[in-house]
Amino acid sequence: MERQTPTLASLIAPAVVFPKNSQGCTALYVQAGSPRRHHVSRPHDTGRRLIVAGLSSLCLAMQLQQLNRECLLHLFSFLDKDSRRSLSRTCAQLHEVFLDPSLWTLLKFSSPSELKRDNFVLGPSLHHLSVCWHSSRVQVCNIEDWMKTSFQKVLCDKHQRLVSSLLAQVCVQCPNLLSLTLSGCGHVSDRDLIDVLGSCPKLRRVHLENCVCVTDRVLDGMVTAGRSLREVKVDFCRNITQDGLRMVREKRPGLQLSSERSAELIPDIKPEKKVHIRRTLQKVLLFT
Numbered sequence: 164m165e166r167q168t169p170t171l172a173s174l175i176a177p178a179v180v181f182p183k184n185s186q187g188c189t190a191l192y193v194q195a196g197s198p199r200r201h202h203v204s205r206p207h208d209t210g211r212r213l214i215v216a217g218l219s220s221l222c223l224a225m226q227l228q229q230l231n232r233e234c235l236l237h238l239f240s241f242l243d244k245d246s247r248r249s250l251s252r253t254c255a256q257l258h259e260v261f262l263d264p265s266l267w268t269l270l271k272f273s274s275p276s277e278l279k280r281d282n283f284v285l286g287p288s289l290h291h292l293s294v295c296w297h298s299s300r301v302q303v304c305n306i307e308d309w310m311k312t313s314f315q316k317v318l319c320d321k322h323q324r325l326v327s328s329l330l331a332q333v334c335v336q337c338p339n340l341l342s343l344t345l346s347g348c349g350h351v352s353d354r355d356l357i358d359v360l361g362s363c364p365k366l367r368r369v370h371l372e373n374c375v376c377v378t379d380r381v382l383d384g385m386v387t388a389g390r391s392l393r394e395v396k397v398d399f400c401r402n403i404t405q406d407g408l409r410m411v412r413e414k415r416p417g418l419q420l421s422s423e424r425s426a427e428l429i430p431d432i433k434p435e436k437k438v439h440i441r442r443t444l445q446k447v448l449l450f451t
Contacts, residue, residue, distance in 0.1 A: 228256055235260045248282040264288040274298065275322040275348075278329050289337040294326055295372075296347035304349030304375070323350045330355045334362035342368040349375050357384035360392075370396040379407030386414045398423040 227235070239247055239260055251261030260266070264286030271293045272278060278294075304319055326348045333340060340363040345351055351374050360366060366389060371377055377400045385392055395411070395418060397403050403425040411420055 228254070232260065232263075236263060236266055239266055244280070244282040248280075271295075275325040278325045285332055285336040287337065287339050289333070290339060290341040292333065292337070292340060292342070293344040294329070294346070294348055295344065298347070304347075319350065326351050327355045330359050334358050338363060338365070340366055342366070342370075344370040344372075345374055346370075346372040347374075349373070352376050353378055353380040353384070356381045357388065360384050360388040365391050367391055368394045370398075371400055372396070372398040374400050375402065378402045379404055379410075382407040382411050385418075386411055392418055394419045396421050396423075397425045400425045 230238070235257070239250070242250065247261055247266075251258045262284055264284065265288045267284045267286055268288050269291045270283055270285075270289060272295070274296050275294070326345070327350065330351070340359070343359065343363075343366060353376070356369075356371075356377065357380070361384075369385070369389070369392065371381075377397070379402075382397075382403065385395060389395075392415075397408075398421075403422065408420065408422055408425075411418065
């Protein structure tokens with residue numbers, strides 16, 4: 164049975180046509196195919212985006228294929244990653260729009276598990292990348308490897324290489340990256356970040372927060388490879404030292420460097436070294 168081509172009305176506002184204003188505009192919400200009427204008294208509603216477009220009743224009934232590429236890209240720009248992917252599966256033309264690199268200038272992920280979904284595209288138009296994980300599991304990742312239990316190691320194995328694999332793809336496909344934000348990415352290594360610095364010469368801003376595997380080697384890489392860097396933040400990275408921060412300030416005085424408690428935390432201790440009871444208690448208190 165031949166699939167019918169979706170219309171603009173069926174994909175954006177199924178069975179709903181809202182009243183037009185004095186300019187002939189129709190206000191629609193786009194939220195994964197579930198539109199809602201715009202309430203002016205509640206502009207703070209998150210997860211919903213208001214699209215105000217001059218669409219007549221005739222335009223609402225037209226086929227999406229009748230819109231040019233620029234209009235389709237503009238339509239896709241209002242959707243989140245999952246909605247873009249769902250819309251792209253309706254026909255080949257919309258799938259091509261989904262794959263257009265110019266649509267993907269900004270990518271934000273709230274957990275490593277989102278990196279497994281096939282709902283985004285990496286390309287030369289990507290300028291801003293953010294992976295921020297705020298979860299109780301981050302505390303498990305922050306435990307030193309030699310101190311983890313077997314169960315904790317199993318939990319970490321499920322996502323250990325996800326962010327690193329993403330950064331490896333960024334090195335190859337995203338040479339125009341301008342800003343990188345990583346928070347709660349406990350398995351990202353110095354090598355991963357140094358490779359990004361070398362492959363993205365236009366990178367201007369780096370913000371690292373609670374990345375426990377990051378050491379002074381990254382700071383050294385920022386001095387040597389991060390020639391376009393203008394702003395660097397390293398917050399709550401326990402293996403960053405005062406010596407490393409001082410080295411960056413001396414060699415790159417024009418670089419805006421900030422560090423919130425990174426050099427004040429207790430660094431990792433190798434297992435062969437005897438752990439003092441006081442330092443152990445301090446670390447336990449820090450993560451409780």
